[in-house]
Amino acid sequence: MSTRIYVPRDSGALSLGAEAVARGIADEAARRGIDVAIVRNGSRGLYWLEPLVEVEAGDTRLAYGPVGTRDVLSLFDAGFLQGGTHALSQGPTTQIPYLARQQRLTCARVGLIDPVDVADYQRCEGFAGLRRAVSMEPEQIVREVADSGLRGRGGAAFPTGIKWRTVLEQAASQKYIACNADEGDSGTFADRMLMEGDPLTLIEGMTIAGFAVGATRGYIYLRVEYPHAHRTLLEAIAAARAAGYLGTDILGSGREFELEVRVGAGAYICGEETSMLESLEGRRGEVRVRPPLPAVKGLFGMPTVVNNVVSLATVPVILARGAAFYRDYGVGQSRGTLPVQLAGNLRRGGLVEVAFGPSLRELLYDFGGGSASGRPLRAVQVGGPLGAYLPESQFDTPLDYEALAAIGALLGHGGVVAFDDTVDMARMARFAMQFCALESCGKCTPCRIGSTRGAELIDRIILGQGREQNLRTLADLCETMQHGSLCGLGGMTPFPVRSALQHFPEDFGATRAH
Amino acid sequence: MSTLDARTRERIDSIVAAHAARPGPLLEILHEVQRDFGHVPPAAIPQIAQGLNLSRAEVYGVVSFYHHFRSTPPGRHRLAICRAESCQAMQGDALAAYAEQRLGVRFGETTADGGCTLEAVYCLGNCACSPAILIDDEPHGRVTPERLDALLAECSAADATGASG
Numbered sequence: 176m177s178t179r180i181y182v183p184r185d186s187g188a189l190s191l192g193a194e195a196v197a198r199g200i201a202d203e204a205a206r207r208g209i210d211v212a213i214v215r216n217g218s219r220g221l222y223w224l225e226p227l228v229e230v231e232a233g234d235t236r237l238a239y240g241p242v243g244t245r246d247v248l249s250l251f252d253a254g255f256l257q258g259g260t261h262a263l264s265q266g267p268t269t270q271i272p273y274l275a276r277q278q279r280l281t282c283a284r285v286g287l288i289d290p291v292d293v294a295d296y297q298r299c300e301g302f303a304g305l306r307r308a309v310s311m312e313p314e315q316i317v318r319e320v321a322d323s324g325l326r327g328r329g330g331a332a333f334p335t336g337i338k339w340r341t342v343l344e345q346a347a348s349q350k351y352i353a354c355n356a357d358e359g360d361s362g363t364f365a366d367r368m369l370m371e372g373d374p375l376t377l378i379e380g381m382t383i384a385g386f387a388v389g390a391t392r393g394y395i396y397l398r399v400e401y402p403h404a405h406r407t408l409l410e411a412i413a414a415a416r417a418a419g420y421l422g423t424d425i426l427g428s429g430r431e432f433e434l435e436v437r438v439g440a441g442a443y444i445c446g447e448e449t450s451m452l453e454s455l456e457g458r459r460g461e462v463r464v465r466p467p468l469p470a471v472k473g474l475f476g477m478p479t480v481v482n483n484v485v486s487l488a489t490v491p492v493i494l495a496r497g498a499a500f501y502r503d504y505g506v507g508q509s510r511g512t513l514p515v516q517l518a519g520n521l522r523r524g525g526l527v528e529v530a531f532g533p534s535l536r537e538l539l540y541d542f543g544g545g546s547a548s549g550r551p552l553r554a555v556q557v558g559g560p561l562g563a564y565l566p567e568s569q570f571d572t573p574l575d576y577e578a579l580a581a582i583g584a585l586l587g588h589g590g591v592v593a594f595d596d597t598v599d600m601a602r603m604a605r606f607a608m609q610f611c612a613l614e615s616c617g618k619c620t621p622c623r624i625g626s627t628r629g630a631e632l633i634d635r636i637i638l639g640q641g642r643e644q645n646l647r648t649l650a651d652l653c654e655t656m657q658h659g660s661l662c663g664l665g666g667m668t669p670f671p672v673r674s675a676l677q678h679f680p681e682d683f684g685a686t687r688a689h
Numbered sequence: 690m691s692t693l694d695a696r697t698r699e700r701i702d703s704i705v706a707a708h709a710a711r712p713g714p715l716l717e718i719l720h721e722v723q724r725d726f727g728h729v730p731p732a733a734i735p736q737i738a739q740g741l742n743l744s745r746a747e748v749y750g751v752v753s754f755y756h757h758f759r760s761t762p763p764g765r766h767r768l769a770i771c772r773a774e775s776c777q778a779m780q781g782d783a784l785a786a787y788a789e790q791r792l793g794v795r796f797g798e799t800t801a802d803g804g805c806t807l808e809a810v811y812c813l814g815n816c817a818c819s820p821a822i823l824i825d826d827e828p829h830g831r832v833t834p835e836r837l838d839a840l841l842a843e844c845s846a847a848d849a850t851g852a853s854g
Contacts, residue, residue, distance in 0.1 A: 186814070186815065186828045187814075187815050187817060187818050187828070187830060189827075189828055190815050190818055190821065190828035190829050190830035191818060191830050191831065220817075222817035222818055222830075223817075225818075358812075358814055359811065359812055360812065361771075361773030361774040361775045361776070361811065361812045361816060362774060362775045362812075362816045363812075363814070363816070364814040364815065364816055364817065366814075367814040399720075399757050400810060400812065400813050400814065400823075401814060402826045403828070437713075437716065437717070438716070438717075438720060439716075439755075439757075440716060440719070440720070440755030440756070440757035440758055441755055441756035441757035441810070442754065442755050442756060442757075443811060454716065455713055456712070456713040457713035457714055457715030457716050457717075457751070458713075458715070458747075458751060459750050459751055459754040460754060460755070461754075475712060475713070516816065516817070517817065518775040518778075518816030518817050518819065519774065519775040519778035519779065519816065519819060520778040520779055521817075524816070524817030524818070524819075525817050526817075547779065556774055560773065560774060560811075590775075590816070592774050592775045592778055592816065593778065594778045595778075598778065603774070603777075606774070606777070610773075610811065613811075614811070616754075
């Protein structure tokens with residue numbers, strides 16, 4: 176029997192040389208006349224160990240990483256196929272503390288299975304949620320999701336069950352499920368990891384959503400920056416269709432669901448739900464005025480569920496294990512788990528799926544291992560480019576929607592970007608305005624013009640020109656953008672700007688002026 | 690506006706025809722045109738507009754809205770460097786400045802020999818391996834100036850042997 180070896184096809188692992196490592200292992204095995212089966216799995220999310228090679232040994236998998244092509248020969252010499260010890264040995268994968276301390280529900284299969292193998296997926300509880308949903312009335316499915324406490328993981332944290340109920344209640348000839356896979360926030364990669372590592376979960380979640388609200392068509396709006404996720408999704412959709420999990424009469428239920436991937440074209444704003452719908456319809460990604468809500472009048476004017484990848488990929492486990500199982504994780508109004516993404520200047524960046532509740536400090540130090548540079552961490556941006564910058568004094572804030580909102584911050588899509596003490600926070604504040612100017616759809620004035628004026632004001636403040644006057648004008652501008660913009664881009668750009676000013680005034684020349 | 694040769698016109702017609710019946714087909718069409726020609730030729734806009742029964746302004750408006758669509762041919766290779774926060778936290782700005790100096794172009798430009806187009810992107814979703822870049826759709830993480838040199842040398846070597854990028 177051949178030995179199974181796992182070498183990720185995840186684009187993060189590929190970016191560190193996984194393809195050459197897979198080839199190297201195959202070649203060396205052939206040279207030695209050893210029979211191996213190389214499975215291209217997703218990433219476990221332990222990116223400091225990528226490329227992470229795993230060898231199946233009975234019921235466990237032994238990890239070696241980070242493996243370079245230069246290590247292949249010595250791994251074979253050390254007998255890694257029989258679990259031999261090597262300088263890169265990490266022991267059984269599931270016992271690596273970073274992974275052992277997580278609660279993987281949404282991302283349970285990411286890195287575990289061959290992402291496009293339906294049989295592998297089914298062996299790991301795949302399609303159990305859909306099988307249960309098939310026997311349920313739409314209203315029951317919606318109630319299950321509502322009872323789980325799941326809130327939109329894209330950033331807005333709106334209760335998913337309420338959104339689904341609104342769509343269910345609409346009478347329409349056609350309804351849609353639109354998956355927002357336009358993961359544009361810097362510091363976030365959970366959607367990508369799911370689509371590359373366990374796309375069948377997303378497909379299953381969308382199908383269940385379709386059954387729940389009476390939608391027969393789904394679209395995945397995928398950003399063009401994710402070519403590997405695109406290929407994996409297409410393979411997975413084809414595999415699901417071939418196995419009868421997409422199409423007409425799914426699992427003999429008489430119900431139908433079809434799915435299509437549409438690729439964006441490099442516009443951050445298309446992560447905003449109404450802009451995404453415009454883009455899906457083939458137009459400029461300009462934000463729509465709400466109401467009507469997409470749940471009432473969405474894609475092609477029809478009732479549409481718009482959910483993020485992580486939200487939809489969480490639905491199968493909720494259906495498979497029940498609402499109570501999921502709801503039992505978490506704190507307060509933040510139920511379940513969140514795939515946190517540790518990024519930027521951290522020693523151990525990666526995916527950490529945990530129940531809501533741990534502090535930022537635990538994530539940054541216990542998981543993240545502190546800064547990659549070895550210098551003190553000075554600031555952390557949580558929730559993407561529109562999230563607030565938090566200073567060290569706020570690192571004890573628990574990971575929970577309400578706790579972050581209480582300090583004027585947001586959890587967003589769960590991205591955490593760490594900066595060491597070399598960061599210039601005035602520059603980061605300016606970048607926030609500049610990014611907004613670059614990505615504004617142009618429909619509303621506070622965002623389109625305010626962002627450019629904001630960057631200019633910060634320039635003058637940094638130069639010490641009319642400091643007090645310009646600070647007042649900037650505060651006023653932030654107020655206007657926050658309350659006068661049509662969507663979150665202009666409306667939330669003030670978060671990073673204000674928090675940088677509030678917590679790091681010294682970077683804006685505060686001492687020079689006083 | 691230059692005109693398109695007959696073969697190009699024919700190809701664009703077939704792309705439009707292949708997608709026209711699908712709902713909301715314009716982005717799909719533009720992607721396929723750009724895949725085939727490396728860019729969306731401005732002269733193709735009236736033809737696409739006519740095929741979809743849209744105005745030229747509508748099609749131009751879409752092409753110009755999205756950063757990904759280009760109106761001029763790119764270089765033989767495309768180097769996209771992430772300029773977003775996570776990569777900034779890991780010396781991404783220094784890498785970006787190095788790339789500009791090394792290639793002798795600014796972001797958005799193509800080297801004089803047509804070898805490489807330098808593009809800014811805002812997040813490649815590889816933020817645990819910052820700074821991140823893409824060279825022709827292939828991702829590279831934790832890129833140092835030295836690593837960038839080596840990767841660009843591979844591109845030049847591939848060009849020299851006539852292999853496609």
